[in-house]
Amino acid sequence: MKVLVPVKRVIDYNVKARVKADQTGVDLANVKMSMNPFDEIAVEEAVRLKEGKEHHAAGTVTEIVVVSIGVTQAQETLRTALAMGADRGILIQSDTDLEPLAVAKLLQAVVAEEKPDLVLMGKQSIDGDNNAVGQMLAALLDWPQATFAAKIEIAGGKATVTREVDGGVQTLAAALPAVVTVDLRLNTPRYASLPNIMKAKKKEIAMKAVADYGVDTAPRLTVVKVTAPPTRSAGIKVADAAELVSKLKTAGAL
Amino acid sequence: MAVLVIADHDGSTVRDSTHKTVTAALALSPDVDVLVVGQAARAAADRAAKIAGVRKVLLAESGELGHTLAEAVTETVVGLAPGYDALLSPASMDGKNFMPRIAAKLDVAPISEIVEVVSADTFVRPIYAGNALETVKSSDGKKVITVRPTSFVAAAEGGSAPVESVAGADAHKAAFVAEEMVKSDRPELGAAKIVVSGGRALGSAEEFHAVIEPLADRLGAAVGASRAAVDAGYAPNDYQVGQTGKVVAPALYIAVGISGAIQHLAGMKDSKIIVAINKDADAPIFQVADYGIVGDYKVVVPELMAALG
Numbered sequence: 001m002k003v004l005v006p007v008k009r010v011i012d013y014n015v016k017a018r019v020k021a022d023q024t025g026v027d028l029a030n031v032k033m034s035m036n037p038f039d040e041i042a043v044e045e046a047v048r049l050k051e052g053k054e055h056h057a058a059g060t061v062t063e064i065v066v067v068s069i070g071v072t073q074a075q076e077t078l079r080t081a082l083a084m085g086a087d088r089g090i091l092i093q094s095d096t097d098l099e100p101l102a103v104a105k106l107l108q109a110v111v112a113e114e115k116p117d118l119v120l121m122g123k124q125s126i127d128g129d130n131n132a133v134g135q136m137l138a139a140l141l142d143w144p145q146a147t148f149a150a151k152i153e154i155a156g157g158k159a160t161v162t163r164e165v166d167g168g169v170q171t172l173a174a175a176l177p178a179v180v181t182v183d184l185r186l187n188t189p190r191y192a193s194l195p196n197i198m199k200a201k202k203k204e205i206a207m208k209a210v211a212d213y214g215v216d217t218a219p220r221l222t223v224v225k226v227t228a229p230p231t232r233s234a235g236i237k238v239a240d241a242a243e244l245v246s247k248l249k250t251a252g253a254l
Numbered sequence: 255m256a257v258l259v260i261a262d263h264d265g266s267t268v269r270d271s272t273h274k275t276v277t278a279a280l281a282l283s284p285d286v287d288v289l290v291v292g293q294a295a296r297a298a299a300d301r302a303a304k305i306a307g308v309r310k311v312l313l314a315e316s317g318e319l320g321h322t323l324a325e326a327v328t329e330t331v332v333g334l335a336p337g338y339d340a341l342l343s344p345a346s347m348d349g350k351n352f353m354p355r356i357a358a359k360l361d362v363a364p365i366s367e368i369v370e371v372v373s374a375d376t377f378v379r380p381i382y383a384g385n386a387l388e389t390v391k392s393s394d395g396k397k398v399i400t401v402r403p404t405s406f407v408a409a410a411e412g413g414s415a416p417v418e419s420v421a422g423a424d425a426h427k428a429a430f431v432a433e434e435m436v437k438s439d440r441p442e443l444g445a446a447k448i449v450v451s452g453g454r455a456l457g458s459a460e461e462f463h464a465v466i467e468p469l470a471d472r473l474g475a476a477v478g479a480s481r482a483a484v485d486a487g488y489a490p491n492d493y494q495v496g497q498t499g500k501v502v503a504p505a506l507y508i509a510v511g512i513s514g515a516i517q518h519l520a521g522m523k524d525s526k527i528i529v530a531i532n533k534d535a536d537a538p539i540f541q542v543a544d545y546g547i548v549g550d551y552k553v554v555v556p557e558l559m560a561a562l563g
Contacts, residue, residue: 101364132357145428147351168492171430178428226389234543241547242561
C-alpha cells in the first residue's frame with residue numbers, strides 16, 4: 001500500500017522565535033529551518049511500515065510519497081525525508097504561508113492524484129500551532145481520522161491506532177483509507193546516514209505550483225498584528241527548602 | 255448572534271474548562287447555548303444548565319458520541335450549526351480533535367487556542383510555542399474556535415437553563431476499540447491549584463516516581479513533566495506541560511530538574527507563583543521563577559518534604 005506524508009519546513013525546534021519590530025510577523029531571516037518535528041515522526045513511522053520494523057509486517061507499505069507546500073527551499077525538507085527512506089517527493093511552491101484550510105484543500109487534490117491508502121502526518125506544525133490540517137483533510141475527503149497517534153498497527157485493510165487523549169489513551173480502528181496524525185510518543189526519528197543522503201539526491205521531486213491544483217486558497221483570516229508575549233521577570237533565589245516554605249506560606253501559596 | 259459551546263465533560267459533571275469557554279462565548283454574544291455530546295450524559299447536561307449565563311443546554315446522545323468520536327461529533331454539530339454564528343470548544347484533546355473537522359465541513363478557517371476575545375471577529379492566539387501572540391480577524395460568516403481555558407476565568411454557577419434533547423449522530427467511520435484511563439486520586443493537571451513537574455534531570459522513570467510523586471501527594475498537587483522527560487520515557491504523555499502538551503496556570507507551579515525550554519515555559523508561564531529547583535544556576539527556568547533554589551533535587555526535595563512537615 002501507498003502512504004502520503006505531508007511535511008513542512010519550519011523554524012528549527014531549538015531556535016527562539018523573535019517578533020519583527022513592525023509587528024507583521026516572526027523574523028525568519030537567517031534563521032535555521034528544519035522539518036517540523038511531528039512530521040519527522042510521521043516520516044519515520046512510514047519508513048518503519050515499509051521496512052517491517054518493530055511490530056509492523058514487512059512490506060505493509062510499498063511506496064512513501066512526501067509532499068510539501070512552501071518556498072523553493074522546502075526541497076531541502078523533502079530531501080531530508082527522502083534520505084530517511086521516502087521514495088519520492090512533490091513540492092507545491094508557495095511563497096506565502098497558506099492557512100490550514102487551503103493546505104487541506106491542496107492535499108485533498110494531491111490525494112485525488114496519488115490515491116494513497118493512508119495519509120500519515122504530524123499533529124501540528126510548531127510555527128502556526130494550529131493542529132488542524134490532518135482533521136480538515138480527513139473531513140474534506142470524508143475519511144475517518146485518528147489523531148495524536150501513540151501506536152499504529154496496519155492489518156486487514158484497517159489502521160488500529162492508539163491515541164493520546166486527556167487522562168489516558170483511546171484505541172480506534174479505522175478502515176483504510178484514513179488520515180492519521182502522530183504525536184510524540186509514537187517513535188524516535190532516525191538520523192539519515194551519509195549513504196542515504198547521497199542516494200536521496202537522485203530521488204525524484206516533482207515541482208508543482210499552487211495554481212496547478214485549481215483550488216481556492218484565499219485566506220480567511222487577516223493577521224492584524226503579531227506581538228511578543230508579556231515577559232515575566234525573574235524573582236529571587238532562596239537559600240534552602242526551609243526559606244522556600246516560609247516564603248510560600250507568606251505569599252499564601254501553601 | 256448566537257454561540258454554541260461544546261462542553262468538556264465526563265458524563266456526570268462538566269469540567270471547569272467548559273465554564274471558562276462559556277466566559278469566552280459570553281464575550282461574543284449574550285445568547286450562549288451549551289451542547290453536551292455523549293451517552294447517558296443527562297447528569298452532565300443538568301450540571302451545564304447551572305452555569306450562569308447559559309441560555310439553554312442541548313443534549314445529543316449516541317454510542318459513538320459516548321466515546322467522543324470526531325466523525326460523530328462533527329455530524330451532530332454540523333447539523334446544529336445553521337442556528338449559530340460561532341462554535342466554541344475548550345482546547346482539550348477532544349476539542350482539538352473534532353473542531354478542525356467541523357470547520358472543514360463548514361468551509362471555515364478554524365481559530366485555534368484563543369487566549370483573548372478582542373471583538374466578535376478578532377481574537378488573540380499564541381503561535382511559535384507561545385513566543386509570539388497573533389491577533390487575527392476572521393472574514394468567515396461562522397467562527398469555529400477552540401479556547402485555551404487557562405486564559406479565561408470560569409463562568410459562575412447559579413444558572414437554571416432548560417435542557418433539550420437533540421439528535422445525536424453515529425457516523426460509522428472509525429470504530430471505538432478500547433480506552434485506558436490513568437487512575438489517579440490526584441487532581442487533574444489542567445485544573446489543579448498546585449502542580450509539581452519533573453524534568454530530564456530525574457534520569458529515570460523510577461526516580462520520577464520516587465521523587466516527584468511523593469512531593470505532589472504531600473501538597474495535594476497534580477503531577478506534570480517536561481517534554482524532555484516524556485520523550486525519555488520517564489513520564490506518560492498526558493503529564494506533558496508545554497505548548498504541545500497541556501497548558502496550565504495553577505496558583506503554585508514547582509519545577510524540579512527542568513531547565514526551562516521555550517516550549518515548556520509556554521505551558522506554565524501563566525502560573526501565579528513559580529518555584530524552580532535546578533542545580534544549574536544559569537538554567538532559563540530561573541528567569542521566570544519567583545523563587546529559585548540552586549541545588550541538586552536529590553538534596554533539595556527531601557529537605558522540602560521535611561520542611562513541609
